[in-house]
Amino acid sequence: MKILCWNTDDAVWEHWNQVVGDAESLVRVERLEDVYDAFKAASAVFKYCFIYLEDQSFSTQVEDVVALRSRYPNQKIIVFPNQTSQAAALRLFSAGVSGQCAPYIGKEQLKLVLSVVDSGEIWGGKVFIQQLIQQSALTAKTYDSELATLSERELSVTQLIAKGWPNKQIALEMDITERTVKAHLTSIFKKTNTKDRLALALLAKSYNTTL
Structure with a gap:
C-alpha cells in the first residue's frame, strides 16, 4: 500500500x-x-x-x-x-x-x-470534537444576523471562498474582475463580522451554504 x-x-x-x-x-x-x-x-x-x-x-x-x-x-x-x-x-x-x-x-x-x-x-x-461542537453551537446563534445579510452576489463569492478558490479563479467563474471580488470580500467581511477568508469559510461551511 x-x-x-x-x-x-x-x-x-x-x-x-x-x-x-x-x-x-x-x-x-x-x-x-x-x-x-x-x-x-x-x-x-x-x-x-x-x-x-x-x-x-x-x-x-x-x-x-x-x-x-x-x-x-x-x-x-x-x-x-x-x-x-x-x-x-x-x-x-x-x-x-x-x-x-x-x-x-x-x-x-x-x-x-x-x-x-x-x-x-x-x-x-476527543478534545477537538468537543471544541467543534461548542464552536458550531456558538456560530448557530449568529447565523441570521450574518450570512442572511449577504446579497446574492456576495453569497456566491462566499460559497467559492469556502471551496478554497483564489480571487483570480472566483473572478473567472463569476465573470467579474479581481478588483470586484476584493470589493465584495470587503463588504462580506464587514457584514459577517469575519476578519479573513478562513473565518468566512468556516462560517459558510457551518451552515452548508457551499455546494
Whole structure:
C-alpha cells in the first residue's frame, strides 16, 4: 500500500518511516506541485496522503490542502500540523480531510488512526470534537444576523471562498474582475463580522451554504 507524503522536515520524515506498518510504502515529495503530479500519474494509486504542516507556511498550506481536497474529493488526506490551531482544524475538516495527528505520532496510535479512517470516520481526537461542537453551537446563534445579510452576489463569492478558490479563479467563474471580488470580500467581511477568508469559510461551511 502506497502513502504519498508531502513532507519538508527530515526528522518527521524519518519518524514516519519508523512508525508505519510493514505493509505501507511511503513516497516523499517536498512541493505542492509534486503532489498534484503524483496524483495525476496513471500508475500511482495512493490509499492515503500524509501532509506535514510546517510553521513557516502554515496558513498557506492549510489553503493548499483545501484546494487539493477539492480537486481530489475521494483521496483520504491526513494532516500533521506542527502547531495547534482550532480555526485551521475546522477549516480542514469542513473541507473533508480525514484526520489530524501530531507529527511524532506513536506507532500504535497511527495504526488506530488509519483503522478509524478506513471505516469512513474522521480522526480528530476527543478534545477537538468537543471544541467543534461548542464552536458550531456558538456560530448557530449568529447565523441570521450574518450570512442572511449577504446579497446574492456576495453569497456566491462566499460559497467559492469556502471551496478554497483564489480571487483570480472566483473572478473567472463569476465573470467579474479581481478588483470586484476584493470589493465584495470587503463588504462580506464587514457584514459577517469575519476578519479573513478562513473565518468566512468556516462560517459558510457551518451552515452548508457551499455546494
